[in-house]
Structure formats: structure tokens, C-alpha cells
Amino acid sequence: MLHEEKKEKFRQLVENKFQIYNSLFMSLPYDKMSNIGMLLPFLYEESRLGYEAGKSPEEIVDEFFNKHTELKTEEQKTELLFKIIQYIERQVVLYDSIEDAAFPQLHSESDAGTVLQLHERALQEHQLEATRKKLKDFAIKVVFTAHPTQFYPNSVQRILHDLRTAILNDSVTEIDMLLQQLGKTPFVNKEKPTPLDEAMSIIFYLRYVYYDTIGELYKKIKNTFGTQNFTPAPDLIQMGFWPGGDRDGNPFVTAEITQQVAHELHISILKSYYAHLKKLRRRLSFRGVSEVLEHLSDDLYDAIFKQEKVISTEDILNKIKEAQTILTEQHNGLFKNLLEDFSDRVKIFGTHFATLDIRQDSRVHQEVIDEIVAKKSGMNSETITIEEKLNWLLKTDLILDPNDFEGITKDTLQNVYNVKSMQQKNGERGLNRYIISNSESIKDVLNVFALFRLCGYREEEINMDIVPLFETMEGLDRAQNVMKELYEMPVYKKHLAHRKDIQTIMLGFSDGTKDGGYLKANWEIYETKEQLTKVSDDHHIKVVFFDGRGGPPARGGGKTHDFYASQGKTIANHQIELTVQGQTITSVFGNKDQAKYNFEQLLTAGIENDVFKNAKKDLTENERNLIEELAELSYKKYSDLKAHPRFVPYLQEMSTLEYYGKTNIGSRPTKRGAGNELKFEDLRAIPFVGSWSQLKQNVPGFFGFGHALQELKNQSRFEEVKNLYKGSDFFKTLVLNSMMSMNKSYFPLTSYMKKNEKFGEFWTILSDEYNLSKQLMLELTGFKELMEEEPLSRMSVKIRERIVLPLLSIQQYALIKIQKEEGNRAAYEKLVMRSLFGNINASRNSA
Incomplete structure (x- = not known):
């Protein structure tokens, strides 16, 4: 199907159907929501025209109340905003269902x-x-x-499932009933x-x-x-x-x-x-x-x-x-x-x-091992070196009883003991990997091997692959040497022989991007994979890469087929x-x-x-050098941003970061580590990326890319970059994925922040880099608009962004009220949290 044909088909199957079924909403007997369908278009228009005219979300929402409602009290106004949020949430479900139902006809x-x-x-x-x-x-x-990046409870997911079938059959009566159910389902x-x-x-x-x-x-x-x-x-x-199985940062997984x-x-x-x-x-x-x-x-x-x-x-x-x-x-x-x-x-x-899979952070394993060594080795835990610790762990014949310990040590040992019985019931294919996040040295892998031995497993009984997860810039840099050392250690070599000489290695895009910025993280992982391939081949080990890629490009997602084919x-x-x-x-x-x-x-x-x-x-040698140069330039720009004294405070005070943990969507806390002070390294990738997404700024998906391109343009070398884009599938995929992040950014929403005394300068840095990146990527690709080559995704994003624009206005309005300490703080905080849901659900096509 040609672009135009596909666009026309999308218009008929998705856009038009959404208009028709959306009109059913207007007549639904929702509690106190009968006039929302009529009011919502006004809030959308106020938002669209208001942001174009440079107004703030506060001005836009106030104008909406003054022009289109008779409401006077703060309580009445916040109640109406809650109803609008509930209404939009359901519109998103309807749109999702319509788009899902059209899928088979849009793809062959x-x-x-x-x-x-x-x-x-x-x-x-x-x-x-x-x-x-x-x-x-x-x-x-x-x-x-x-990982909580989607907010539909199970009951809503089941309605979505049924709604899709009803839409496929064009059954208006059933759709009407399901929309009524949706209206009354929390x-x-x-x-x-x-x-x-x-x-x-x-x-x-x-x-x-x-x-x-x-x-x-x-x-x-x-x-x-x-x-x-x-x-x-x-x-x-x-x-x-x-x-x-994933207990990394989640105390509720036992x-x-x-x-x-x-x-x-x-x-x-x-x-x-x-x-x-x-x-x-x-x-x-x-x-x-x-x-x-x-x-x-x-x-x-x-x-x-x-x-x-x-x-x-x-x-x-x-x-x-x-x-x-x-x-x-x-x-x-x-x-x-x-x-x-x-x-x-x-x-x-x-x-x-x-x-x-079982997964735990290497630092937690170290605490567990330290406690075991201190209690059971007879060595002075104050003076003992890492080497001595490892030596004792790998040579001791001691078999531990989990009940001799408490807390995390007891639970970690018990979990290792349980592996055997779980494998007996589910088969070895049912459980055969132990993943260690934040891996940076050989001890991180050997600690887990030692835990199995301390739980009474003979070496030939450890039917588990021990999988290091390299995710920080430092971890990725060290990965090659860590694996080389492990491959050459007799004890680990023997373990690998027992595992058919196959080694799985996980690489974390989410934390990599958070740590190094978009371009640097992707290039660093590419190079690390090359180095690990070589060191594994040299030692006759078959290496399997496991990518921690999320949904949006900022978490390593994007066009998956293109990424792997490149x-x-x-x-x-x-x-x-x-x-x-x-x-x-x-x-x-x-x-x-x-x-x-x-x-x-x-x-x-x-x-x-x-x-x-x-x-x-x-990649040719020249192409590699050019990507390396761009990655370093972009990394420097992103590192300067991270080092900016306003970086973490901006996320804390101006975004939804603090509210992620208060929503009942995931069992896992939003940051690693205890304590009240928020440190950059303790930020989990999902709330980090999600908060930028809620601000419609998507910084981790592009920041530094434009700066790197500009630097080469200043040196009259832009033609080189154009040739790289034409000649390398890998680089092209990175550019197109970054464009997707930018296409879902909308800086006018937060342009009021440039007048903020504390954060105005910081906001301008973000906005300038966005404009620069967009301008230079369009020039690089020859596109007239972002995502030009993907008309269906582009149309889908456009409709979704239209649906949630009023939601974004409400969220920013509530954040402004909280910052100004005006009115009922609890009600505004609740508005911020509730608007998180629809915004995230509407962004589903970020992958």
C-alpha cells in the first residue's frame, strides 16, 4: 500500500470510527458527567490556541472556567477537572480499542x-x-x-479486549453497553x-x-x-x-x-x-x-x-x-x-x-555476602580484602541454614534453596537464570555462584546461567575485561562448560540512557556488544545478548525490527x-x-x-569514527546538563516525579536506596523517563544530539553526517527513533517556566536544544516534518496528543497551584496523579 492509500485507510478505519463512537460518550449516563462531552472541546480549543499565543496552563484553565462554566468555588472547579480526567481516560481506551481493531486491515x-x-x-x-x-x-x-509503565487495571484491560472485538464486528449495541460499563468501572x-x-x-x-x-x-x-x-x-x-522473580529495588518480592x-x-x-x-x-x-x-x-x-x-x-x-x-x-x-x-x-x-528469571542488584548481594563472611568465616571483617573474601567463598565447604540469618540475607539464601524444587516442577526451562543488575566487576558474578555453593549445590548441580547486567557507563566500559577475567578463571570456566559454553549477558538501555544520554548510550552498548562478541569468540564461548530495552526510544525502545536488522x-x-x-x-x-x-x-x-x-x-572505519565523535560531543552536552545544579530540583519541583511513587500502579518503589534526599543515581529509569514525558519534553530521547550535529556543521562537515545517515542503517535508526521522541514533545505547554526565577534559565537550555535538534535532524534527513516516513504512526500520535492536550493543561495547572501553595494542596496533588494515568496510557505507541 502506498503512503496515501494507507493514510486514507487509517482515516476511515480509525479516525472516522473514533469520531462516530466518541459521540456515543456524549449520551452516556455517567454520574455527574452528562455535560462533559460538550465542555471538553472548549477546553481543547482554549489549550490549543492558548499555547500558540504563549499563555500559561493557569491562564488557559481559568479562561475555560470563566467563559464556559458558571462555577465559582475552588471545590466545584476541581470536581469538574476530575470528571474531565475520567472522561478523557475512557476516550483513550476507546481510541486504543479502535486502533487495535484496525490493525489486521492496516498490515498485511x-x-x-x-x-x-x-x-x-x-x-x-x-x-x-x-x-x-x-x-x-x-x-x-x-x-x-x-515495570509500571501502563495504568489499566485488569478489569479495564478485559473491557479493552471485548471492546476491540465489538468494534471489529461493528456492533453498536455492544459497544454502547461496553462504554457504559467503562463509565462505571474504576x-x-x-x-x-x-x-x-x-x-x-x-x-x-x-x-x-x-x-x-x-x-x-x-x-x-x-x-x-x-x-x-x-x-x-x-x-x-x-x-x-x-x-x-525481579527483586531489584522491590522489597515485596520474597x-x-x-x-x-x-x-x-x-x-x-x-x-x-x-x-x-x-x-x-x-x-x-x-x-x-x-x-x-x-x-x-x-x-x-x-x-x-x-x-x-x-x-x-x-x-x-x-x-x-x-x-x-x-x-x-x-x-x-x-x-x-x-x-x-x-x-x-x-x-x-x-x-x-x-x-x-531471578534478578537482584549486585550491591544487595554484596551486603548479603559481607554478612555471611563476617558471621561464618572467622576472619576480621574490618580488614579482609575483596580477594580474600572471594577466595574463602569459592573454597569453603560450609552449607548455610537460612534460618541462621534474618531479613534480606535469609530471604536471598532461601530463594537460592528453592531453585531446585521450582526446577523439578516447572522443568529447567522454567527457571534457569540469575540476573545481576549494576554489574561492574567479577565479584558481582562470583558472589552469586558462591551463594549456590553455600546453599549446598555441588558445582554440577548449579543448573543456572549467571547473567551480569551492565547498565551504567562505567559498567559498560568494564564489561569486556570482566568477562575476559571470568572466562579465564578455572572455577567459572568449569561452570560454563556445564552450561554448554553459552553465556548470556544483559545490557541496560534504560539506565544507560539515563546515565550517558541517548546517542552515547546506544553507541556505547553497540561497541560493548562488539567487544563482548570478540572476547567470547576468542574463548570459544557462545554469547547471547539480552537487551533491557523499554517502550519509548529514551529507554532503548523505538522501531525494534529496524534496530535489530541494523x-x-x-x-x-x-x-x-x-x-x-x-x-x-x-x-x-x-x-x-x-x-x-x-x-x-x-x-x-x-x-x-x-x-x-x-x-x-x-560500519566502515570512517563511519565508526564519526559516530564516536558525535557520541562524545553529545555525552559532554548531556553530562553538563546532569551536572547543572537545577537538574534534580527541576524534576523534583516542576515535574510529576514525586507523584509516581504515590500512584498505586506498581509494587516497586520509584527510587533505589533509602533516605529522603533524592540523588540522581538512585532515580529509577521509568519515573525518570516518564516525568520528562509528562512534561512533554522527552529530554532523554534527544538531548545532546542537536549539539553534536551543530558542532560538525560549524566545522563544515555536515555533508559527512548526511553520508553517514545514508550509508549506515544503525545511525539512521538512531536518528528516526530520536525523531519519534521529539515528535511527542511539546514545549509550548511549559513555556511559562522560562519566566520562573529559579528554573527559567534551565528550561531555556532544554528548549534551545530541542529546537536545534529538530532543525538539524530535519535538515539531515531532508524531511519536512518529524516521522515523515511513517504516516500511520504520525497520524496516531497526532490524534492521541489531541485527546490528551486538555489533560496536560489540567496537570500543569495543578502543578502550578502546588508550586504557588494556593488552595487545597491535597486536591491538586490528586489531580496531578490522576492525570498521570491517561497521559501514559495515551503514549502507548512510543514503541
């Missing part, structure tokens, strides 16, 4: 990056065998995290969700979206590329799971919670098999076959409801095999394909559904692994059509990278 099976398109290309370029060969040495893994959790609640929320997607999606996609790949001699591996598409979540994952996949089998048995009603399947059904039922009954993947597969034999020998293999599909699902999901041959490409969370789960993997399409995009990106030649993937 033969789009770039789909399995069919990959097959077509492989056929034309005589690369079918090479593609099959790559499929043998490749997998994608999407790891679902509980959008706010009364209390913070527990880690178990977060896990159950994502398990809902596993059962009702991914069980079928991944099963059907595997079948499609098998039918497209399979031959008599080649069947794609069932672990080609994998899922990972962090809720309940050893008991991890066990509970492992149990829920186990039970959920058995329930999916049980439901699938029920459908199968309606077709496979033949003598012999039906009896075997009935036994299997009984076994699954007992394993779900009678806890003492344990069923393994092998048990299920053996029963299916038995049924397949009878079917082939006695019933002409009728419906054989249905049984084969079921068998494939069991091979894909095992008895674990998704692999539960990695050159200097970076190991055995597996694509990345984290997804919050609004990225609902917007990119939220229903079967989208999930299937986006899993395909990931899969084909990695395969294309190896199979098809493309000079734009591999």
Missing part, C-alpha cells in the same frame, strides 16, 4: 518483516537453505516485566498491586493471547520453511517472565512470592493444555485414541487441582505419541495435524509457560532477547494480530541480518 501478511516476505525474499535470492540453517541457530525471547487501584497481582495480570496475556499466537506462528514457520529433513526448533520463540509465581505459571499452562485438549477430543473421538486422550485429560486435571500429582512435559508428550501411533495405524491419520499442533505447543511451553556482523546474533513492559505489552503484543505480527518482525530481523548481504549494516 506480505509486509516487510513478515515470515511470508522472508520466504519470498529467500526464494528470489536463492537463500532458502541459508535461512533454514540460520533458523537452527536462532531464537527470539520476549521477556515480560512488571480506573484506579485502591491499593498498590502486589508482585503476585502483577504476575497474574501478565499470565492473563499468556493464556488468552500468547498460547495461541505463538502456537499458530510456529505452525506457520513450520509450514513455510519445514521440509522432510528440517523442522524448526520448538524453542524458536520463547517467553521470559520477571514479575515475582522467596515465597517467587515460589508462588512459579506455581501459577505451572498451573496456568496446564489449564491451557486442558482447555486445548477438550477441543481436540471433540474431533478425535476414535476408539483407542479417545481413551488415551481421556487419561491425559484426567492426569492434567489431577495435576491442576490435586497438588500432590506432578506431571512432566515428557509425561504429556508420551501420551500424545501413544495417541498419534493409534491414529496413524488404525484411523488413517485422520485429524493428525490437530494432534501434531497440540504436541508442538507442549514442546514450546513445557510445564513452565514462560521462563521465570546490527552488523561484528555483533553475535544467536538470539534476540529483549524486555517489554506496561504499555508496550498492550500496544505491541496486546492481542493475537499485533503479537503475531511483532513476533514475526523480531524473528525476521535477526535472520535477515545473517542471511542477506547489506553493506549498510557494517
